[in-house]
Amino acid sequence: MQGQPAFVTKAIAALNEAWELAASWLTSPAAWSQFTLLVASWLLARLAAKRLAPQLARMIGPKPGATGAIATSRRFVLRFLPLLPLLAYGFTAVGEAFTRQVFGSGAVIAFGKRVFLLLAARIFVRDMLRDPFLRLLGRYVLIPVMAVYALGLLPTIAVWLESLTVELGNIRFSVMALARGAIAGSLLFWLGAWSNRQSTGYIKAQGALRPATRELAMKATELAIFGAAFLLLMSIMGIDLTAIAVLGGALGVGIGLGLQQIAANFVSGIILLIEGQTTVGDYVELDGGEKGTIVRMTARACILETFDGRWIVVPNEHFVTTRVVNYSDQGSANRYEVAFSVSYDTDINLVPGIIAPAVAALPFVLAAPEGPDVELRGFGESGVDFAVEYWVNGIDDGRNKYASQVLYAVWNALKAAAIEIPFPHRVVKTRVV
Structure with a gap:
């Protein structure tokens, strides 16, 4: 023994x-x-x-x-x-x-x-x-x-x-405290994940809230749940919360030196959710050329879906520090235009009366805030240049193809009126010496 x-x-x-x-x-x-x-x-x-x-x-x-x-x-x-x-x-x-x-x-x-x-x-x-x-x-x-x-x-x-004790710098843990913390931590964070799923489902079901408000509420709830779980775990393990100040200081130095972009994107995400000027469902275009429908907003980035089904991950900071064109607010009306030309032999005074009704007859073209408007744009090398402006309830993003159908209507209307659509002409002179 x-x-x-x-x-x-x-x-x-x-x-x-x-x-x-x-x-x-x-x-x-x-x-x-x-x-x-x-x-x-x-x-x-x-x-x-x-x-x-x-x-x-x-x-x-x-x-x-x-x-x-x-x-x-x-x-x-x-x-x-x-x-x-x-x-x-x-x-x-x-x-x-x-x-x-x-x-x-x-x-x-x-x-x-x-x-x-x-x-x-x-x-x-x-x-x-x-x-x-x-x-x-x-x-x-x-x-x-x-x-x-x-x-x-x-x-x-x-x-x-x-x-039995384990020492980490100035902090000392007993093996019993570590075992108790591992078990309690597993239960707390499982309960936190379950609570977060339940609260997220409840918030998403509140149709009266704006999408940005729902996203902000879900992020705030998630942060509160897991923050409370972390503090409770520290208390269960018997750790003095003042010792977390050391970790907080180290984290602050890390953010200052190497995590500026992550911190900037996180803060930018909170600003986007609070302001609500850009939210899920909006069709946006950034200065960098990225454009698509926002399908998800996370703490770090926004995910855009292009018309061909591709996803573009754009950091939140770009939405705050650069120019963003927002084409929609979940189905708002937008104005587009298509250009066309007619021959110089055409009575151009008849063109608006021919094209405007043809475009207005399309089912997706709106009468308000304004019906189709045909404008004379200039006199080109081969013909007279026109453009027809029209309003639609949505985005011409490749799936709807509004412009294509409008061009079909313009072509058919001009052909029905026997108006020639010009093409480039070149005159060749031959000098005999």
């Missing part, structure tokens, strides 16, 4: 003590009576669970197809029905007072109650947890901890882990 670590020595002593206790239980009438009580409690609990489960399912369960908060709450409560065998814990507690009064001992019952909790933990992990991460955590953390607790070794192991 000499030279062994203190934990090993204590563990061996605890096992020897447990063996002696078990041997004494085998010859003790009080222990056998308590064993009998435990078995009877378990069998009674199983019988009660078998009888009560169907009745409780009918009473608590919502109607098929029911929706809403109450129906969801009822379905959540139904998930706890597999824990009905835990009634054995309550039945045992009722008989424990009697055995202690008669025999003056209840050690076997105390051990049995811990075993019942271990069985409940196993049922909880096997039958109730549906999320893969939570089931993994329950299988490899909850059940082993409950097994150690059932054996009565949990306090000894906890003291030993508390005595």
